[in-house]
Amino acid sequence: MSDAPTTQPVLQVEGLVKHFPIHGGLLQRRTGEVRAVDGVSFWIRRGETLGLVGESGCGKSTIGKVVLKLIEPTAGRIVLAGEDVTQLKPGAMWTHRRRIQTIFQDPYSSMNPRLPSGTIVGEPLENFGIARGAARDERIAQLFQRVGLRPEAMRKYAHEFSGGQRQRLGIAKALSVNPDVIVADEPVSALDVSVQAQVLNLLIDLQEEFQLAYLFISHDLAVMRHISHRIAVMYLGRIVELTAKRTLFTQPLHPYTEALLSAATAPDPKRRRQRKRIVQGDVPSPAKPPPGCHFHTRCPYAMPECKITAPPLVEVAEGHHVACLRRPVGGDPRPLSVP
Amino acid sequence: MSAILEVRDLHTQFDTLDGVVRAVDGVSFDVARGETLGIVGESGCGKSVTAMSILRLIPPETGRIASGSIRFEGEELTSLSEEAMKRLRGHRISMIFQEPMTSLNPVLTVGTQIAENVVRHLGVPWSAARERAFEMLDLVRIADARRRLDEYPHQLSGGMRQRVMIAMALSCDPQVLIADEPTTALDVTIQAQILDLMLELKEKTGTAIVLITHDLGVVAETTERVVVMYAGRKVEEAPVEALFAEPLHPYTRGLMRAIPRLDVEADAAGTRPRLQEIPGLVPRLTQPIPGCAFAPRCSFATDRCRGEAPPLVDAGGGHTVACWEVGRVRAST
Numbered sequence: 001m002s003d004a005p006t007t008q009p010v011l012q013v014e015g016l017v018k019h020f021p022i023h024g025g026l027l028q029r030r031t032g033e034v035r036a037v038d039g040v041s042f043w044i045r046r047g048e049t050l051g052l053v054g055e056s057g058c059g060k061s062t063i064g065k066v067v068l069k070l071i072e073p074t075a076g077r078i079v080l081a082g083e084d085v086t087q088l089k090p091g092a093m094w095t096h097r098r099r100i101q102t103i104f105q106d107p108y109s110s111m112n113p114r115l116p117s118g119t120i121v122g123e124p125l126e127n128f129g130i131a132r133g134a135a136r137d138e139r140i141a142q143l144f145q146r147v148g149l150r151p152e153a154m155r156k157y158a159h160e161f162s163g164g165q166r167q168r169l170g171i172a173k174a175l176s177v178n179p180d181v182i183v184a185d186e187p188v189s190a191l192d193v194s195v196q197a198q199v200l201n202l203l204i205d206l207q208e209e210f211q212l213a214y215l216f217i218s219h220d221l222a223v224m225r226h227i228s229h230r231i232a233v234m235y236l237g238r239i240v241e242l243t244a245k246r247t248l249f250t251q252p253l254h255p256y257t258e259a260l261l262s263a264a265t266a267p268d269p270k271r272r273r274q275r276k277r278i279v280q281g282d283v284p285s286p287a288k289p290p291p292g293c294h295f296h297t298r299c300p301y302a303m304p305e306c307k308i309t310a311p312p313l314v315e316v317a318e319g320h321h322v323a324c325l326r327r328p329v330g331g332d333p334r335p336l337s338v339p
Numbered sequence: 340m341s342a343i344l345e346v347r348d349l350h351t352q353f354d355t356l357d358g359v360v361r362a363v364d365g366v367s368f369d370v371a372r373g374e375t376l377g378i379v380g381e382s383g384c385g386k387s388v389t390a391m392s393i394l395r396l397i398p399p400e401t402g403r404i405a406s407g408s409i410r411f412e413g414e415e416l417t418s419l420s421e422e423a424m425k426r427l428r429g430h431r432i433s434m435i436f437q438e439p440m441t442s443l444n445p446v447l448t449v450g451t452q453i454a455e456n457v458v459r460h461l462g463v464p465w466s467a468a469r470e471r472a473f474e475m476l477d478l479v480r481i482a483d484a485r486r487r488l489d490e491y492p493h494q495l496s497g498g499m500r501q502r503v504m505i506a507m508a509l510s511c512d513p514q515v516l517i518a519d520e521p522t523t524a525l526d527v528t529i530q531a532q533i534l535d536l537m538l539e540l541k542e543k544t545g546t547a548i549v550l551i552t553h554d555l556g557v558v559a560e561t562t563e564r565v566v567v568m569y570a571g572r573k574v575e576e577a578p579v580e581a582l583f584a585e586p587l588h589p590y591t592r593g594l595m596r597a598i599p600r601l602d603v604e605a606d607a608a609g610t611r612p613r614l615q616e617i618p619g620l621v622p623r624l625t626q627p628i629p630g631c632a633f634a635p636r637c638s639f640a641t642d643r644c645r646g647e648a649p650p651l652v653d654a655g656g657g658h659t660v661a662c663w664e665v666g667r668v669r670a671s672t
Contacts, residue, residue, distance in 0.1 A: 055526035056497075162620055192381035192553065194617035197597035201613055219526065222556075226599035226614065249601070263531035264601055265556030269579045272560040279528050282496045 008082060009043035010180045010213045011067065011100070016040045016076035018062050022287060034287045036062040038237035040076075041313075044181065047207060049214040051228030051245070053221060053260070057286050058234040060217045064183045067215065068102055069093050081180055098128055101179040105186040107170030111158040118144075118154025121173045128177055143172040147202060164195035171202065178210070185217045200227055221264045225249060230319075233257045236286055236294040239313055243320040251333055253322045255299045258335075293325065301326055301336040342369035343514050343547055344393070344432075349407035351385070351392045358625040362388040362402075364571035370515060375541060375548045377562030377579070379555065381594075383621055385571040386551045390517045393549075394434055395424050412514065430460035433508035437520040439500035443492040449476070450488030453507045460511045475506035479536060498529035502536070509540060516541075519551045534561050555598060559583055564657075567591050570622055570632035573651065577658040587660040589668055590633045593617040631663070639664040639671075 016037055024031040037059040044050045052060040066073045069085065078086045085096050101124075104110055111120050122140045125131045131139050141151035147168040158166060167187060174182055184203070188196040204227065206212060218224050224231055225245055232242040233256065241254040252258045259279040279298045284290055290297045296306040306325055313323040316331060326336055351363040363385040370376050378386045391397050392404050395416060409416040411432065416424070428434075436442050444452055453472035458465060469488070476484035479502040492500055501521060508516055518537065522530035538561060541548055550562055558565055558579065565582050567575040567590070575588040586592045596615035619636040622628055631649050634640040641664065649663045662668060 055528065164620075193555075193594055194381065194597050197614035198616045200599070201616060204613075221527070222599040222601045225601055259528055261601075263528045265530075265534075265554065265560045266601055267555040267559045267583060267595060267598060269559045269583050280532065282498055282529065283526070 007045060009079075010046045010081055011215065012043040012077075012079040013063075013067060014041045014077040014079075016063065016066060016078070017074045018059070018066050018071065019074045032287060035237050035289060036286060037066065037073075038289075040234075040237075040239055042232055042239070042242065044213045044215060046180065046213055047211040048230070049207065049216050049228045051224040051231040052215065052217045052234060053219065053224050053231055054234035055219060055260075055283055057236070057283060059237040059286070060234050061185055063234075064102070064185045064215060064217050068100060068183055098124075098177045099179055100181045100183065101174035101177065103167070103170050103174050103182060103184040103187045105189050107166045108158055108163075111166070111169070113158055116155050116157060117161065117169055120158065121154075121169060121176060124173060124177045130177060139176070140172075143176055146175070146206075147172045148198075162195075163191055164198060167191065167199050168202070171199075171206070175206065175210070179212070181213045181215065183215045183217070186219070187216075188223060189218065189220065196223070203227065221260060233260065236284065236289045238294060238323065239321070240295065240323045241321065242313065243322075247320055251320075253316065253320065253327045253333060254295075254324050255301050255326075255336065256295045259298070293323070300338050303339055341372060343372045343412055344370040344549075345408070345410040346389070346393065347408040347410075349389065349392060349409065350405040351388050351397060351402065352405045353397075353402040355401075355625070357623075360624045361571050361627070362624060363392060364624075364628075365407075366566075366568070366571070366573050368566050368573065368576065370547050370549055372514070373541070373545045373547055374564065375538070375550060375562045377558040377565040378549065378551045378568060379553065379558050379565060380568035381553055381621065383570075383624070384568040386568050387519050389568075390434065390519050390549065390551055393517065394428055394432060395419070395421075426460070429456050429508070429513075430511045431513055432515045432517065433511070433513040434517040434519065435501070435504045435508050435521050437523050439497070439504045440492060442504065443500060445492055448489050448491055449495070449503045453503070453510050456507055457510050471510060472506075475510050476503070478509075478540065479503070479506045481506075498525055498533065501525060501529075501533055505533075505537065505540070509544060509546065512544060513546055515547045515549065517549045517551070520553070521550070522557065523552070523554070530557075537561070555594065567594075570628065571624055572632055572648075573661065574633065575658075575660045576651075577654075577660075578656070581656055581658050585669075587654055587658065587665055587668060588633075588662050589637045589639050589664075590617075592668070593636075631661070639667055 017039055018037040019033040019035050021030045022032040022034060040063060042050060052063060054060050065071045067078060077084060080096055081099055118140050121143055122136050125136050125139060140154060144151045144154060149168055188199050191199060207214060216227055228245050230244050231248045232239045235256050241257045252261055281298050284297060292307045292309055293311050296302040311323045311325045313321050314329055315321050316327055316329050347367045349363050349366045353360045353362055366389055380386045393409055404417055450469060450472045453475055454468035457463060457468040457471045473484055473488055476487055481487050481499060481502055522533050552558060562579050565577060565579050566573055569590050575591050586595055597617055599614060617636055622632055630645040630647055634644040644663050649661045651659045651661045654660050
């Protein structure tokens with residue numbers, strides 16, 4: 001990658017592939033595979049948010065799980081704070097888990113209902129041998145305060161908190177081990193708008209305070225634009241466009257990005273009649289992705305060549321990567337016309 | 340325009356272990372023939388319970404319409420017999436839900452399910468009902484509709500299932516279609532297609548739509564008039580342009596400032612403006628709320644707000660708001 005990061009990235013992913021086998025028939029033989037992630041590369045600097053956006057089935061959550069090494073990649077390399085962790089077995093991965101933590105969409109499902117919230121948040125402190133006893137309790141109280149919960153709430157159980165408060169608990173738990181990277185998979189999707197704002201503001205404050213790197217996974221373009229510095233747009237297992245946030249929204253180059261932006265609703269009734277929708281139809285199954293460019297079946301600008309050749313992700317302008325045959329290096333950045 | 344549906348002072352309550360929950364607490368609104376009315380609010384505000392009340396789908400074991408009136412084409416629904424309600428549902432008033440898979444029968448083909456509804460309500464022969472099912476699938480732009488008639492719900496994608504639900508809901512030409520978060524479970528590119536389809540069909544058939552959603556973007560792009568609910572009460576109602584041009588209730592204002600915007604070009608590279616938070620939490624609905632339900636979270640609140648519930652007042656141009664301090668809210672930026 002020619003626009004290599006100026007400082008050492010805290011997380012680097014190269015050529016990541018994850019295929020899930022499909023078993024079928026009487027003998028449950030392997031009959032195919034879902035190419036959930038099909039050759040994905042990116043990096044994240046300290047203090048930076050990389051947004052992964054795409055629709056269901058595009059592989060964004062699988063990337064999160066592979067990067068966390070909750071599932072093993074089929075191919076590719078994951079470098080965490082300068083160390084290649086791709087081949088590490090669970091035991092060896094253990095020490096690296098401190099560096100990379102996660103926040104889930106529904107924190108409730110990851111919390112033991114029979115433990116007080118303080119114990120849940122403090123578990124990583126014990127597991128990693130960071131603090132015990134009074135020191136641990138003090139650290140938990142600090143964490144509670146930092147995420148906007150009263151330290152007395154340590155004695156309450158998960159079900160006694162609201163959705164937004166539970167997400168704060170999840171954030172406190174992730175923060176407890178001072179990670180470098182946090183993978184946040186749809187962390188505000190289940191929250192009401194007014195609470196969503198509280199959690200997004202908290203995540204941004206924490207990032208600035210602790211120089212956290214976020215891999216922020218979401219389907220919501222408005223949330224993405226708010227929190228990300230750079231954004232990667234995914235379609236059926238591949239990154240189709242990766243660039244600085246501002247460029248993505250002012251000068252989208254990939255037809256799928258354009259389609260996503262045109263489909264997003266805006267809270268402004270005056271815009272309703274102006275919009276043109278540019279795609280129809282459904283996303284094809286990731287078990288049977290179309291040949292060539294995965295998007296050609298829905299792309300209004302597709303050429304015959306697009307059905308055959310899978311376009312590589314190339315840097316067409318500084319820091320702006322696009323995988324589209326109609327967007328060559330040094331090409332005209334103006335909107336495409338239908339051939 | 341005459342109202343086809345009139346809801347007056349609706350109170351719907353549920354019995355829980357914590358006491359009686361006042362899920363809908365005195366809500367009134369009209370739906371005019373052929374219009375699209377949005378009901379917007381956050382979880383627990385009573386928007387879905389309002390819809391369920393209109394269709395009399397509140398489970399009698401735990402809940403009830405405690406008082407109020409719901410008139411459809413002049414006929415009172417709250418006292419209608421269950422038999423008469425059954426003839427109404429899916430025929431003159433129909434409904435689509437967020438998750439089509441939970442309302443479709445997994446062991447019947449979609450053609451059979453649509454045709455069943457047509458036979459039940461219109462009394463036509465099965466062959467004519469099948470033909471109607473085909474027409475409806477074609478109308479909601481399901482490609483190869485003839486073949487899809489014989490497919491089961493699991494063979495369809497999420498977007499197509501929602502199209503089937505719309506086809507079924509419109510199969511008997513209802514006067515009112517209630518859509519409860521119809522696109523929330525769908526991807527953005529599919530959501531756009533479904534919303535466009537609903538509006539297009541509304542133009543064709545003249546069916547009034549009550550669109551229930553938490554998404555202000557969906558409201559802005561699809562509705563003509565909007566009711567904003569908070570804690571079981573209507574706090575504001577306005578034509579959609581007026582609501583977004585000048586929201587008058589502090590809660591509506593708070594909601595609009597809390598959402599990240601895609602359409603605002605202000606931020607330079609790297610700077611992330613803070614979202615405005617609405618402090619605090621939604622009140623518990625098991626206790627009677629004497630004053631304005633939003634007062635504990637409102638920066639304009641006075642002692643009167645906490646002690647006495649504000650009535651809905653006319654703010655001009657079809658805009659009504661329930662706020663004692665609307666003058667101060669208006670004067671602030």
